[in-house]
Every structure is written in C-alpha cells, then in structure tokens.
Amino acid sequence: MIVDNTDGKSENLGIVSTEKALAIANERGLDLVEVAADADPPVCKVMDYGKYLYNKKKREKAARQQQKQIEVKEIRLRPKTDDHHLGFKVRDARKWLKDGMKVKVRIWFRGREITYPELGREILDKVATQLEDVAVVEQSANMDGRSMLMVLAPATDKKN
Secondary structure, three states: OEEEOOOOOOEEEEOOOHHHHHHHHHHHOOEEEEEEOOOOOOEEEEEOHHHHHHHHHHHHHHHHHHOOOOOEEEEEEOOOOOHHHHHHHHHHHHHHHHOOOEEEEEEEOOHHHHHOHHHHHHHHHHHHHHOOOOEEEEEEEEEEOOEEEEEEEEOOOOOO
C-alpha cells in the first residue's frame, strides 16, 4: 500500500508494486519512505524525507525547550558549623527551594569527626525542620563515604 503525502493531504493510492511506487516518487522528485514494515502489505509514503527530518528535529527541539529542568544545588556543612553560619545556608536553601530547585545538604567529616555521625544527623534534622514549610525530605540523611547527605525537594502542595 502506498500513501501520497505531497501536498500535506494524505491520499491513499492503494496497493502498488515497489517498482511503480518508486516510479511515482521519482516522477514527483520525492522519496519513497517505508512507514510500517510489519503491516501486510508494507505501508510506504511518498514525501520529502529531508523536510520530514527537519520538521521532526524542530518539534523535538521545541519539546525540549518546554521541559522544565530541575537544577540541584548543594550546601556543604561541617559538624562544627555554628548556628549563625547555618542560618545563612538555610536562607540560601529556602530561596533555591522557592525557585523550584532541589537542594542537597552535605555534612563533611574530617579526621576523627567521622566517629560522631549523630552530630551530622542533628544538623541535618535542624535544617529539615527549619525548611519544612517550603521543602519535603526526598532522601533522608545517610552516610556516603566521609560525608552525610540529605536531599530536599520543593513542597508543591504548600503555598510559599
């Protein structure tokens, strides 16, 4: 079966031999493109294949531009970080969460600090409670090598 798609309107030309279909495509200066190879008989279209690929690429590019990219920001802290410094970091995280970004909060342990992971967990819990009005905990605090990591995502159901 062959479908003529030269002027934008799909016109069914019926079941035609391959040689005749190629002759029709060559006569019009277009390409014969197999659309459904598994069908019985296979379905082909007479069209400008280069123009088809160009339009397909344009549609895909427009779809990518419409997608929303979620950016992930990271805050790095230490177990000995004081409350004043933590306030600055929480303020930045709040701003990023309101802008729709995800925030990773990482506690770095150096030397023997690694033997007190509960200090890092306390800081992460404190950050989570301070940001609970704008964020939800997507990944709870867990150890990742010499650091402890927690991921916060923007709360979608709550108004900022």
